[in-house]
Amino acid sequence: MKLHVLPIVIMLAGCASMLPTSRQDVKNNWEDFEQAKHAYDRIVPYQTDMATVRELGFDPAVTPNVQILNHSQVVRAVLPSPLQERAAIPPGILDCMKAQDGCVGYFMEPSRIDRKRVGNFMLDFLNFKRDTLTTGWKFGALIVVVNDKVVFKQWSGRPRIEETELRSNPLGPLQGLGEGLRPTP
Template sequence: MRPRVQLAILTLLLAGCSSLLPKGQQETVSPWKSFDEAKAAFDSIELGSSDRDSVHKLGFDPGVTPNVQILNYSQIAHAVLPGDRLIPNGEVPTAIRTCVLAQERCIGYLLEESRIKRNRVGNFWGDFLNFHRETVTTGWRFNALVVLVDNQVVFKQWSGQPAIREVGVSRNPLGPFQGAGERMSTFQ
């Protein structure tokens, strides 16, 4: 082959190398595409006036929406109250006390929603040969608890991360030979 043809092939191979790096995505199929959409649906739930049907229409339906867990009254109390210390009676939310007293008439919906993407970035050959690997993780998480007694919402709380951005870098000066001594010792 001619040197120019070889150079052209090598250039094409190296130019597209970053597209050869691994990418991953973790996503829950749900009615919400963003943190703000999930939070807006949660904010639409009104204490004392929203019922089970309206909560289901907003997307908090364990029969339709993945990752909505149904909790019983003891699981709700455990989720809301810290278990490692005693709480004076006045500090327990009234709605949680009502839920515990209602027992089987009380249920909770616990939602754990997230969209996480992991992309390896950088030089393909450095990554492939294990000299330098960089992973960028982006996305969001939203968690919500909705408690119903006799099909009426009596308690709700949320938490989450509207914006996740993490960068992980690993450098191995010996590349593929890094840790070879450890691997050799396992054969003896």
């Protein structure tokens, strides 16, 4: 190998660290899914008040991206159809329906998502092949409150997110060139 080619090969070998990364972090008190679930599990319907809910990290006034639901939105979110038998409706939802405007639902999705481009720097840089690895977690909590007392709770989530997206462009940097040349109507 010629000596003047060696520095270029060494430089390109370290280029994988130059690939873009991103992090989506919905501000929350938890480092991982298990911590969020543990805090959620400490909420007990008909025992836990809003002060305790706030202490556990589910504070609608402080936590960003909290969706506040009125009583009809809570019912639609929990019940698959409005034609259910009364006995099949959870007691907390019945109490929410009775309370009408005195019922408020809080839905929040704390998460931590990391996106990292991996693979060959030159293929990525020239837009031939982009390989993105997404990792993280997402926790969803619905907390229904009537008169400052939790009456219902429901959770969902993804404890371990691991996805790979591979985008291949055979023409590389020329791939979208034709679309840019079309006249706009």
